[in-house]
Amino acid sequence: MKTLTLRKILLSVVITASLTPHLIQPTRAQNQFVALTFHDVRDDVKKQGDHDVYAISTRNLSSFFDWMKANDWTPITLKQIQQAKKLGNPLPKNAVLLCFDDGALSSYLKVFPLLKHYNVPAVFAIPTSWINGNTQAAYEAYGEGNLMTWSQMREMQASGLAEFASHSHDLHHGILANPQQNQKPAAISYQYFPEQHRYETDNEFKQRIYHDLQQSKQVLDKELGGDSQAIIWPYGAVTTEVAEVAKQAGFSMSFSLGQAFTNTNQQTGTYQRALIMGNPTPEQIAGSVRSAGKYVSEPLYPPFRMIHFDLMKLETDLQDESEPSLGRLLQQLEVLKSNVLLIDGLAKPDHQGPYQKAYFPTFHLPQSVDMLSRIAWQARTRVGQLVIVNLPIFPNVYKPDQVVDLARDAARFNPSINSISLDSEQFLDCLWTDQITTFECQNNVKTVLHLQQRIQEAIRPYLDMSSRYFPSLKVSVGQAQARAISQAIHQLQLEDSLLILEIDVLKQPQVLHDLLWAIDQLTDQKKKHIAIHLTTPETLNDVQGQILRQSFLLLREHGIQKLGITPHHLYSGEAIHRQLYSVLSLNDSPMTYKNFNHDSNGAAQ
Incomplete structure (x- = not known):
């Protein structure tokens, strides 16, 4: 199965916050934040039926930035979340963490100019092996040559508006997960070895995840300097077990995808993010953000x-x-x-x-x-x-x-x-x-x-x-x-x-x-x-x-x-x-x- 197809399958089955709000509330309490997940940004994204359901048009993204400014919504940084948790520093009212996944070139060509124009920060989740030459999956998702370079990322980081997180080193794909050849998210699935007719042991699984995350952190820290602290999991796939492995690898912050994407500064464990799909208008995104303040995950809502x-x-x-x-x-x-x-x-x-x-x-x-x-x-x-x-x-x-x-x-x-x-x-x-x-x-x-x-x-x-x-x-x-x-x-x-x-x-x-x-x-x-x-x-x-x-x-x-x-x-x-x-x-x-x-x-x- 090609990675592009797998990407669509794995992301499409994530239960994410709908862009039709369940509940509407004008503002959220202090020291809460919502996290929004974007991917590619293009000028030519169709209003409906685009080949990439995770892409948003440059116009819609820019209009959403206008909406945030007009409605006193404040994009925040990973550092602010850390300080709020460790030191008790308050987060601003209506705090939003903007995330752009996969290291697509549009993050530099389209998103970075918007960050400078509006003077707002964002986080970029980087699959480090993609940037270092493991490009097949990236090219299937975004097209050949459509990845950022380390020098571009260093320029973005120097502006003070861009933070970078791990998107793993090489877990952004599926692995063989059963004898019937199903490919499942590499970060949470026990690999099946058909030649040996067996699955990974617990130790083999944890060691695979640990070495991948450790390598990703080493690459990020070497190329961008500093001490990277956040892992943003590919496809949002993470368990408590692998989140603990990430801590051992040096990541104190963990981000998934999910419905309950209102997070608090005292939250333990993994934060959740809303997945932005279907090239939504600012009003649609705004409705989803408003609903997050009062939205409590209700897994048993009918029918x-x-x-x-x-x-x-x-x-x-x-x-x-x-x-x-x-x-x-x-x-x-x-x-x-x-x-x-x-x-x-x-x-x-x-x-x-x-x-x-x-x-x-x-x-x-x-x-x-x-x-x-x-x-x-x-x-x-x-x-x-x-x-x-x-x-x-x-x-x-x-x-x-x-x-x-x-x-x-x-x-x-x-x-x-x-x-x-x-x-x-x-x-x-x-x-x-x-x-x-x-x-x-x-x-x-x-x-x-x-x-x-x-x-x-x-x-x-x-x-x-x-x-x-x-x-x-x-x-x-x-x-x-x-x-x-x-x-x-x-x-x-x-x-x-x-x-x-x-x-x-x-x-x-x-x-x-x-x-x-x-x-x-x-x-x-x-x-x-x-x-x-x-x-x-x-x-x-x-x-x-x-x-x-x-x-x-x-x-x-x-x-x-x-x-x-x-x-x-x-x-x-x-x-x-x-x-x-x-x-x-x-x-x-x-x-x-x-x-x-x-x-x-x-x-x-």
Whole structure:
């Protein structure tokens, strides 16, 4: 895969601040700042549909500088952020950190003259190997000869208006990250060695990152003088684990991409930046900047349309290079316009007894084909899905903590997943009986919540900070009184978690009625943290489809906006599309409606 294509994929899947503001607030509190990320600046960028979606026109950038001046917004420096954090120096009101990534020549020819004209500072993130001759990726992104030189950067730095940060030495690319040849961000992905049929060890991974960052810092310090302190991660891809490695390499400041791009001067860890895309007008950028002051990252804002899929159905498929079943799944997700894919991380071939293998690298169970990495990445990059990995509470009843170790490995090799869901299976069935108030049942609830907390602590170092993440708990709801369901929801629902309730309305229609009563006892905010999955049969007939459709409509009427089906069967895709599209699809325009395609083999790419 060429680097230009990879650049588009990797940046496009970063969950960044939208240029349509969520909330508008005129000003931000003192000692907060927003960070904005620009790339190439050209005179001829199209208003829409430019070949480089990350480019902004010289006119729009200049107009945005005018807007900042007129509205008392103050561009700040890395040094000011450091002094605010270490010495308590206040940041100016409406502080903005302007960042220009990749070392494109336009930073010198277009941006630097604007900095001098408006007398404002900016930060330039430099992939040092690109400047020193490793130009293939840079030329694919920006064209031959379109990089700055060190002498140009020294001239910019001498003006006092330009600061320079590392964009790594040679991590601005993808590396082979699984046996199926997917390329993922080099800074957060464990490299796969096909000749040896293995992944990097923890030590090999950390040493690779450390040596790259150390080399980048040495080059920056030698060419520009001083002591460079900031790492601006390629593609915004960074985990807590690699941020710690960066500190060891000498970088005290770390910058990612993400939604919560309002930062404080006392913030620990990595700062987030908003990615500027689509050649926005000053008004569009301004709206996004205004919203940042009050914007609090809400990873569980509705709606979700969720598909639960068993990876066992694709296991033999990945032995076929064309991967027809994977392609068919991706095609069905795209046509349906769902946005969340929940996939099982472990296999239980006979659906009874212990789990026998994992779909990701781990020492705790035998490994099947490394399907999780492949499918999660394809679903995320090809059809825009959030990915939840579902793990059973007790994969082995004789090892009650095993799920924590498995979750850690799943996240380590898949840092961009959006959630790990703890599936309680039958462990909480007592909630739907008269045993709900017993010590044993309440102890089971405490065990589940404690394991969920331990999972979050275990995986936190490995999660990509630029991805949208939320904890999840999955529970099957049995036949029970409405008040029992309400009590169970109250006990299981955590403030920052998604509670996935699975019900079988075809076999137990009364459960839906009781669940609706329990839902009505919840506030609108708590309803945002509830997802309802309806069990679907392998072959969906018209009567069953009508029951499911009416059930989804009732759930929506009662304020539930996270809806899903479990499990999804590939060969019932046409029936689901025909009967449930109106209630499950997030498509809101007839112009983007797609018919179900019977003929495509859906080969994965």
